Each structure stands twice: as structure tokens, then as C-alpha cells.
Amino acid sequence: MLSLRAIVVPGESNDGALIERVLVDHGDSIEVFADVNRALSRLTEENFDAIFISLSLPRGDGLALVHHVRALHPMTEVIVMSAPAQIEETAHASALGVLHTIVLPLTGDAVLLAADRARERKLLVRERERLLADEAKSRRRSASYARSAAFISEVDMRPLSRGLLDAALGELDARAGSIYLPVSSQRFERVFARGAAEEHPLRLDEDDLKAIDPVSPVRVEGTRAFVDLIGDYEVLGHMRLDLGAPLSNAARESLENLAGLGVAALTAARKVDAIARAGIKDPETSAYTFAYFGDIAGREIDRAKRYHRNFALLTVSFDGLDELKKTLSYEQIAQLRRATADGILEGIRGGDILARVEDDEYYVLLPETDLLGANVVRRRVRSACARVLEEEGVPRHLAEPVLGVAAYPGDGADLGRLLSAVRRRSEQAGETVRRRAGLREQELWPLLEHLIDDEDEGEAAPHAEGWNAFSGRATLPEAVVARMGAEVAATIAHQCKAGTVYLGGAGGIPEAIARALPSPSAGGIRIGKLGDFDGRGFDLEVRDPRLEQIGFFIALTDLGGYALIYRRASSGITVFHSSELDLVDALFVALQREYHLQPESEA
Structure with a gap:
């Protein structure tokens, strides 16, 4: 038999005792309260199936209690106990929706009849709830299968x-x-x-x-x-x-x-x-696949050879991103990957070809573009990627864009040599990011002094062979420094077709370098003079007293980049020189910002 939990609020203590004895014998749980407030408090603490209320209470209004229970506890069935003379109150209680009325004096059969009606109502409510739950579950199941059909x-x-x-x-x-x-x-x-x-x-x-x-x-x-x-x-x-x-x-x-x-x-x-993935498009980033990129690059090399045109390759990766991804969910990684690809697409031009090579490494083919033009695109891509990473909430030191660049034919006449050159410059750029984090945002003079003074930059051989073979610090005689700069200047004069050179300082070193540079009338190479030294006509001249202490020779041409920074010391000339394109570009940007000079033309 279904048991009830009920409260009894009797008019007479004997009535409460009778109801409790009869119903407890039938397995019900009964609580008797003579005080109306205590009964109401108990109703708020737990759920009860029924409440027996006498309309004649010695301390309280039974009809008011019926009102309260029906209004605030609609799931609790109300059974009223009334005397034959309380016809009006009984009618009022019935109008409020009480379940049953027991006419006093109480009998055991009358109590059991009322309790059975409460039990029947409880069973009906349970069955209704079960049917409603089944109906809701059926609707959910139908919706689930509909979703399955969709996915x-x-x-x-x-x-x-x-x-x-x-x-x-x-x-x-x-x-x-x-x-x-x-x-x-x-x-x-x-x-x-x-x-x-x-x-x-x-x-x-x-x-x-x-x-x-x-x-x-x-x-x-x-x-x-x-x-x-x-x-x-x-x-x-x-x-x-x-x-x-x-x-x-x-x-x-x-x-x-x-x-x-x-x-x-x-x-x-x-x-x-x-x-x-076997086709031409990567479905995750909308970039091309590397297989398709290789075909396009091969055709571009043939076209460049036939018509004597330039083109360049750009690589984009992100230093530190592998460690960052270990803390992200799959969806966060996918979102970050789509955002970085969008950043690269924002930085390149409409005719450029973007391909995804590995998870987070990209190649960009830049048709009709020499190394100088590729460097301008590289700046735009770096800026766009940095902004996208910032918008995604990624701190810059956790995912720094690393970009390498190579140009045909200066860096190689076939795809294999170009890829080797672009990987080498990408590795150099990665080392620049790790060793010189934050230097790109520095002003010119703190950056120059850092490169000369920083012991971590390492020592470099004074007579390294080749345009790309050296980077580091050294203390050398003045004549050796002048000869180093003049040899690079002579290479620029004889082999470069376009570029910008900034020569700063005072005395014999900048004069020796200036003599080896091409004449301004030769065109193609813009030469800026910063400081007090003799030389032929320049495209622009700037005076700065600080150039009497520190000198520099910074070149960015279609062959690549070169920076020679020097300062006089008691034992000779302290020199830092490098052909790392990423570092040279950072010096260029800082110098142009310092002296409000016009940047190189956009590609």
C-alpha cells in the first residue's frame, strides 16, 4: 500500500491522537501540531502529501489555514474536519478545492476513507507525471533522431x-x-x-x-x-x-x-x-596544400627564367606555439589556427599564393617580387599576425611570428635552393626572436648600444667569407673595420640593382665606405648620410652629435641585409656586424622612425 506523509492540525487533542493512531497502523507517517504557525513552518521545510485541518481551532483560524495551504502548497491535499453546524465554513473550504471533508465527531473509518482518497490522488499525480515525462522523453528522442539525421x-x-x-x-x-x-x-x-x-x-x-x-x-x-x-x-x-x-x-x-x-x-x-587534403585546398584554413604549392612554384620558376622576372618565397611560423597548444583544447587550437591563417591572408596581396605546409607553418609565393618587396610584405604579415594573436588573447612572448624570406634568382635558381635559403633565414629569424625578444619595439639608440654592448651576441671572425656568413661582436683595428665595410659596399655597387643604405658616423670609417658605394647618379640605390664626414652627394643628409661616438653602415638591398655598428674604444674599435635580415630590418625601421625618414616603397 502507498504510504502517506501527513500533518494534522486538530481542534481537540483527542482528534489528533485518533488520526495518528489509525494512520500509523496503516504505515503512514503522521505529525500532529496544535500550533498553526509550527504547522506552517513544517510545511515549508518538507513536502507532505496531505494535511488534516480542523475548521474549529482553539488558537487560530482553520479556514485561513486552508486558504494559506491551497495558495502556497498546491501539491499538498487538504482534508478538513468540521462540525455539522459549520455549514458556511465547510462550503467555503470546498470552494477552495479541498480533497475531502470529515464531519465531526471523528471515526476511524472516516479517517481511513479520507486517507485513501489522498492515496488515490497521489497515485494519479504520479501516473500523470510519468506520462508527461515519457511524452517529453519521446519528443526529445524524436528531436535527437532529427539531429542525428542532420549530423x-x-x-x-x-x-x-x-x-x-x-x-x-x-x-x-x-x-x-x-x-x-x-x-x-x-x-x-x-x-x-x-x-x-x-x-x-x-x-x-x-x-x-x-x-x-x-x-x-x-x-x-x-x-x-x-x-x-x-x-x-x-x-x-x-x-x-x-x-x-x-x-x-x-x-x-x-x-x-x-x-x-x-x-x-x-x-x-x-x-x-x-x-x-589530397586536393588543392586545406579545409581547415582555406590555404592551398603543399603539393599544389609545389606545382605553382615550379611553374613560377619556369616563367621567371623565360621572362627574366623576380619572385620571392615567404615562410611563416610561430615561435612558442607548440608549448602554448598543450594548454588549449582542440577547438581553441582550431580557432587559433584559422585566425593566424586569416592574419597572413590579410598581410599578403591578392595575387600571392598561401599554402599550409605543416600544422602551423605556411609558405607564401610572391610573384613579380624581389627581396625588398618581399621584406615589405613580411612586415605587413608580421604586424597582421601579431594583431590577430593579441585579439585571440595570446601573449606575444608565447607565440611570436617568425618569418623567413628568399628571392629568385639571388637566393637560388630552383625550388630546392630557394627552400633551403628561406629555411635558413627562418631559422635566423627564430634565433633573433629568442635572443632579442622585444628589440623590435626599441628606439634606435638604445638598440644600437644594446647590440654593441651585449656580451650574449657572441664573437665574430673579422674576415668571414660571404654575404650571409657572419654575425657577432669583435674588437678590431680601425683599418680592418673600414675595409670590412668597404668590401660590402663594393658588393652593393657591383651586384645590387635596388635598395637603401644608411651611412652614419664621423671620420675615416664612413668615408672609406662611402668611396666604395655606387654613385647616386647610378640610380636604384638610395644612400642616406647621417653624420659629419666627407663624401660624394647623397640622397639625404642628417646631422646628429651622437654620431661622433657611434657609427653605422646599414644596408637593405635586393641581395639581403647587412648592418655594421661600431664605437671607438681604448683598445680599438668595438664592432657588431650581422647579415640577419630580421635584425637589419628592425634597425631600418628604428632608424626611419628616429629621423622621420620615408620607408621603402610598398611592394
């Missing part, structure tokens, strides 16, 4: 996995859930989460993978369900769901059906993804 037609992993997780959550009415997809054979990362999924890890560990049962796709541990999406030869995905109620057999069957649909959809999506 199984998806070919993109992100909306597919989101739809699969939403279908599972909707089927179970779960509190929270996460779905994991493989990024390698033994590495699964969380791609989506719903609800309060803070306890779900960002990636599965070895123990999680060992717990996967290839026979049963659905496992339950306590209040958590695990759904393994197992294909013919491998695990395609994994879901974990926090349950709001024990998993019923019907819900388990639905999850198993859902798992089967998910496996079919993921298998199809992976086939489509494989086809797309």
Missing part, C-alpha cells in the same frame, strides 16, 4: 562532432558532456564540451584509452557514461556524459544506436577530409 550528412568534423554530442545530451537529459577526436593514433583531444564539463580533461591519457571496450560501445561508471565510437580498425571518437539519473536500458539502447550512427558519419567525414 550524419555533415562532412566537416567540427559541426559533426558538435551535433553528435548534442544528440547524446538531448537523449539522456545529461548535465554535461564532452567529445574527443584523435589528433594522432594515441592522442585524443576534446573538441567540444557542453554544460559544466570542468572535470572532463582536455585530452585523454593512456589509462582512458586502455579502458575502451571494443565490444561494448557504452560503459557506465557511477553517474558518468562513456560512449566509444569504434570503427573497423580504430577508435574514431569518444564521448563522456554526466548523467542526471541512472541510465535505463532504453537510454543505453539509444546511446548504442547513436554510437553506430556516429561511427558511420565520422568514417564518411574522414574519407571526405582525406580527399580534400
Whole structure:
């Protein structure tokens, strides 16, 4: 028999004792209160099935209590006890919707009849709630299958996995859930989460993978369900769901059906993804694939040879991004990857070709562009990527853009040599980022003094061979420094067609370098004089008394970059020189900013 929990508020203590004795004998739980306020307080603390109220209370208004209970506790059935003379009060109580009226004096049969009516009402309410819950669950199941029909037609992993997780959550009415997809054979990362999924890890560990049962796709541990999406030869995905109620057999069957649909959809999506990756476009970033890029670069080399044109290659990667990704979810990584690709596309021109080579490394083909033009594009790309990373909330020191550049034909006449050159410059740029973080934002003079004084810059051989073979500090005689600068200046005069040179200082060193530079009338090379020394006509002249202490020779041409910075010391000339394009470009930008000079022309 269904038991009741009831409160009794009697007019006479004997009535309360009778009701309690009769109903307790039938397995009900009864609490008797002579005080109306105490009875009301108890109603607010717990739920009761029924309340017996006498309309004749020695300390209180029984009809007012009926009003209160019906208004504030509608799920508690009210049974009133009234004397034959209380016809008006009884009628009023009936109008309020009381379940039953017992006419005093009380009898055991009358109490049992009223209690049975309360029991019947409780059974009806339970059945109604069950039917409503089943109807709601049926609607949810229909919606779940409708969502399944939608996601199984998806070919993109992100909306597919989101739809699969939403279908599972909707089927179970779960509190929270996460779905994991493989990024390698033994590495699964969380791609989506719903609800309060803070306890779900960002990636599965070895123990999680060992717990996967290839026979049963659905496992339950306590209040958590695990759904393994197992294909013919491998695990395609994994879901974990926090349950709001024990998993019923019907819900388990639905999850198993859902798992089967998910496996079919993921298998199809992976086939489509494989086809797309074998094509010309990377589906994740809209960049071209490297295979297509190689074909385009080969055709561009043939065109450049035939028509004697220039073109350049640019590489873009992000220093520190691998470590940062270890702290991010799959979706956050995908969002960051799309944002960085958009940043690169924002910085390059409409006719340039962007290709994704690896996870976060990109190549850009720049047609009809020499090294100087490529350097201008490189500045734009770096600025756009830095802004995008900042908008994504990534601190600059955690993901610094690293860009390498190479140009045809100066850096190589075939794709292999060009790729070797661009990788070398990218490695140099990466070292520049790591060793000189923050120098790009410095003003000119603090930057010059840092490069001369910093012991970490290392020692360099005074007679290194080749335009790209040296970088570092040294203390040398003045004649050797003058000869070093003059040799580079002579190379510029005989081999360079375009570029900008800034020569600063005082005395014999800048004069020796100026004599080796091309004549301004030769065109192509812009030469700026900063300081007090003799020489032929220059494109611009600037005076600064600080140039009597520190001198420099900074060149950015179609062959590359070179910087020679020197200061007189007691034992000779302290020199820093480098052909790292990234560092030379940073010096160029700082110098032009310091003296308000016009930047090189946009590519």
C-alpha cells in the first residue's frame, strides 16, 4: 500500500491522537501540531502529501489555514474536519478545492476513507507525471533522431562532432558532456564540451584509452557514461556524459544506436577530409596544400627564367606555439589556427599564393617580387599576425611570428635552393626572436648600444667569407673595420640593382665606405648620410652629435641585409656586424622612425 506523509492540525487533542493512531497502523507517517504557525513552518521545510485541518481551532483560524495551504502548497491535499453546524465554513473550504471533508465527531473509518482518497490522488499525480515525462522523453528522442539525421550528412568534423554530442545530451537529459577526436593514433583531444564539463580533461591519457571496450560501445561508471565510437580498425571518437539519473536500458539502447550512427558519419567525414587534403585546398584554413604549392612554384620558376622576372618565397611560423597548444583544447587550437591563417591572408596581396605546409607553418609565393618587396610584405604579415594573436588573447612572448624570406634568382635558381635559403633565414629569424625578444619595439639608440654592448651576441671572425656568413661582436683595428665595410659596399655597387643604405658616423670609417658605394647618379640605390664626414652627394643628409661616438653602415638591398655598428674604444674599435635580415630590418625601421625618414616603397 502507498504510504502517506501527513500533518494534522486538530481542534481537540483527542482528534489528533485518533488520526495518528489509525494512520500509523496503516504505515503512514503522521505529525500532529496544535500550533498553526509550527504547522506552517513544517510545511515549508518538507513536502507532505496531505494535511488534516480542523475548521474549529482553539488558537487560530482553520479556514485561513486552508486558504494559506491551497495558495502556497498546491501539491499538498487538504482534508478538513468540521462540525455539522459549520455549514458556511465547510462550503467555503470546498470552494477552495479541498480533497475531502470529515464531519465531526471523528471515526476511524472516516479517517481511513479520507486517507485513501489522498492515496488515490497521489497515485494519479504520479501516473500523470510519468506520462508527461515519457511524452517529453519521446519528443526529445524524436528531436535527437532529427539531429542525428542532420549530423550524419555533415562532412566537416567540427559541426559533426558538435551535433553528435548534442544528440547524446538531448537523449539522456545529461548535465554535461564532452567529445574527443584523435589528433594522432594515441592522442585524443576534446573538441567540444557542453554544460559544466570542468572535470572532463582536455585530452585523454593512456589509462582512458586502455579502458575502451571494443565490444561494448557504452560503459557506465557511477553517474558518468562513456560512449566509444569504434570503427573497423580504430577508435574514431569518444564521448563522456554526466548523467542526471541512472541510465535505463532504453537510454543505453539509444546511446548504442547513436554510437553506430556516429561511427558511420565520422568514417564518411574522414574519407571526405582525406580527399580534400589530397586536393588543392586545406579545409581547415582555406590555404592551398603543399603539393599544389609545389606545382605553382615550379611553374613560377619556369616563367621567371623565360621572362627574366623576380619572385620571392615567404615562410611563416610561430615561435612558442607548440608549448602554448598543450594548454588549449582542440577547438581553441582550431580557432587559433584559422585566425593566424586569416592574419597572413590579410598581410599578403591578392595575387600571392598561401599554402599550409605543416600544422602551423605556411609558405607564401610572391610573384613579380624581389627581396625588398618581399621584406615589405613580411612586415605587413608580421604586424597582421601579431594583431590577430593579441585579439585571440595570446601573449606575444608565447607565440611570436617568425618569418623567413628568399628571392629568385639571388637566393637560388630552383625550388630546392630557394627552400633551403628561406629555411635558413627562418631559422635566423627564430634565433633573433629568442635572443632579442622585444628589440623590435626599441628606439634606435638604445638598440644600437644594446647590440654593441651585449656580451650574449657572441664573437665574430673579422674576415668571414660571404654575404650571409657572419654575425657577432669583435674588437678590431680601425683599418680592418673600414675595409670590412668597404668590401660590402663594393658588393652593393657591383651586384645590387635596388635598395637603401644608411651611412652614419664621423671620420675615416664612413668615408672609406662611402668611396666604395655606387654613385647616386647610378640610380636604384638610395644612400642616406647621417653624420659629419666627407663624401660624394647623397640622397639625404642628417646631422646628429651622437654620431661622433657611434657609427653605422646599414644596408637593405635586393641581395639581403647587412648592418655594421661600431664605437671607438681604448683598445680599438668595438664592432657588431650581422647579415640577419630580421635584425637589419628592425634597425631600418628604428632608424626611419628616429629621423622621420620615408620607408621603402610598398611592394
